[in-house]
Amino acid sequence: xxDSLSESGFDLDHVDRLLTTTRAVRKRLDFERHVSxxxxxxxxxxxxxxxxxxxxxxxxxxxxxxxxxxxxxGRLYAxxxxxxxxxxxxxxxxxxxxxxxxxxxxxxxxxxxxxPVLVMCAIWGIHDDSGRPGLFDSAIPSxxxxxxxxxxxxxxxxxxTMLNNKSEDVAELLGIPSGVTTLVCFPVAYTIGQDFSPAxxxxxxxxxxxxxxxxxxxxxxxxxxxRIEDGPGVVxxxxxxxxxxxxxxxxxxxxxxxxxxxxxxxxxxxxxxDPQVGSTFRGSNSISGVREWETDCIVTExxxxxxxxxxxxxxxxxxAIWRFDLAEQGGGSRLRFSMTIGKDNNGTAPRALKDxxxxxxxLHERRLVHKANMQRVVDGVKxxxxx
Numbered sequence: 001x002x003d004s005l006s007e008s009g010f011d012l013d014h015v016d017r018l019l020t021t022t023r024a025v026r027k028r029l030d031f032e033r034h035v036s037x038x039x040x041x042x043x044x045x046x047x048x049x050x051x052x053x054x055x056x057x058x059x060x061x062x063x064x065x066x067x068x069x070x071x072x073x074g075r076l077y078a079x080x081x082x083x084x085x086x087x088x089x090x091x092x093x094x095x096x097x098x099x100x101x102x103x104x105x106x107x108x109x110x111x112x113x114x115x116p117v118l119v120m121c122a123i124w125g126i127h128d129d130s131g132r133p134g135l136f137d138s139a140i141p142s143x144x145x146x147x148x149x150x151x152x153x154x155x156x157x158x159x160x161t162m163l164n165n166k167s168e169d170v171a172e173l174l175g176i177p178s179g180v181t182t183l184v185c186f187p188v189a190y191t192i193g194q195d196f197s198p199a200x201x202x203x204x205x206x207x208x209x210x211x212x213x214x215x216x217x218x219x220x221x222x223x224x225x226x227r228i229e230d231g232p233g234v235v236x237x238x239x240x241x242x243x244x245x246x247x248x249x250x251x252x253x254x255x256x257x258x259x260x261x262x263x264x265x266x267x268x269x270x271x272x273x274d275p276q277v278g279s280t281f282r283g284s285n286s287i288s289g290v291r292e293w294e295t296d297c298i299v300t301e302x303x304x305x306x307x308x309x310x311x312x313x314x315x316x317x318x319x320a321i322w323r324f325d326l327a328e329q330g331g332g333s334r335l336r337f338s339m340t341i342g343k344d345n346n347g348t349a350p351r352a353l354k355d356x357x358x359x360x361x362x363l364h365e366r367r368l369v370h371k372a373n374m375q376r377v378v379d380g381v382k383x384x385x386x387x
Contacts, residue, residue: 018148018151018152019148020197020198021151021196021197021198022147022148022151022196023156024104024157024158024159025156025157025191025196026104026107026108026158027104027107028156028191028193029111029115029156029157029187029189029191029192030190030191030192031111031115031116033116033189033190034116035116035117035155035189035190037063039155040063040117040188042149042153043146043149043150043153043155044061044119044146046145046148047142047143047146047149048142049145050141050142050144050145051138052141052142053137058123058124058138059121059122059123059139060121060122060123060124060180061119061120061121062120062122062176062182063117063118063119064118064120064174065116069174070113070115070118071113073113073170073173073185074112074113074114075113076169076170077109077113077163078109078110079166080162080165080166081105081106081108081162082109084105085106085109085110087102088103088106091103098328108160108187112160112187115188115189116189117188117189118185118186118187118188119146119185119186119188120174120182120184120185121139121142121183121184121186122176122180122181122183123135123136123138123139123180123181123183124179124180124181126179126181135181136181136183139181139183140183143159143183143186144159146186147159147186150188154190154194155188155191156188156190156191157186157187157188158187159184160184160186160187161184161185163185164182164183164184167181167182170182205217205218205219206235206338209235210226211226211364212367212371214234214371215233215367215371216231216232216233216234216235216338217230217231217232218231218232218233218340219231225360226363226364227360227363228341228343228348228349228352228353229343231340231341232340232341233321233338233339233340233341233367234338234339234367234370234371234374235337235338236336236337236338236371236374236375236377236378237334237335237336237378238334238335238378238379238381238382239329239330239332239335240332240334240335240381240385240386241331241332241385242332242333242385242386243328243332243333244305244326244327244328244333246385247326247333247335247381247385248305248326250381250384250385251324251326251381252275252308254268254269254281255267256381259380259384260376260379260380265283265284265285266283266284267282267283267284268281268282270282275299275302277299277300277301277302279298279299279302280296280297280298281310282294282295282296282297283295283297295312295319296312296313297310297311298310298314300315301323305326306325307323307324307325307326308323308324309321309322309323310322310323312342312346313345313346314345317342317343317345318344319342319344319345319346320339320340320341320342321339321340321342322338323337323339324336324337325338335378335381335382337374337378339370339374341367348363348366352366
């Protein structure tokens, strides 16, 4: 028996590889190799095992092989996908974070109709934005299971939804009756090679919250409660209309939080030269002219227009870790402000550890204060850059 065999009998190495390497395949689709109906049936049979609201068998699948029909679908797809063609012209050779995905998407726009087979997932029903379950949430799990079934058989595809913007044209072309919603049209082909790898994603501990939105843990808790030893933290995020440079100019100013604080906060660089990893600054605050605290900060990440992290008091045993992250989001940017409470060199840890029965409560209350202040900061940044 393999060491990776789970209690349920599945080989976790194989299952995890399938789940982490099922990629959107575009440039590596083999347009010359035939895909049999038998394989498509197998994958749809597996996809139909996915859950469906009320056990309602309303999903339908449409397989398109006729080249004239594929050409017309490709033409409709290209009308919507022109934005990727244009964006590729701007991004090629720039090293932009989205250069590869835009190039890949543009390639699919130009070659959509070359796929040996197009497979459309549809469902009886019209989405009315009522919030009632049973439509998209009955079809989407099945559509993803179809992706996994393809991958396990050496085929690939991309979750192509742009034809949804041409739903009336598609319905007329394919004879789809009223009352049916098409969700996705998969270009299906064997893949060129099988060396797919996991995509870069944020780790679970950065995007998983416990008991309150934005309350994080750097590692799993043994008993499920909040503990200092597990690295409790806070995350707040906000979307802006501004480009990353405009936001970076604000958040990289170490005195920026003073504009949004209820207390007077000051900071000054204590190292020479331009800010970089290893640079230091000192922060302090005062109320009515009386200084309350002062602390040294060490920059532990400085990536222009992307990330600014600093640690309090000691880089190895920080009192806290504070961090800004920037990412393009649509036509604007998403600003993420996070912090992790340290095990040493702060006032929170001793209070939390003084009485183990009160540790979770102390951390909860302290993080509520941090969350309110951090939200005030990101709201203030948005107010400045979105003017």
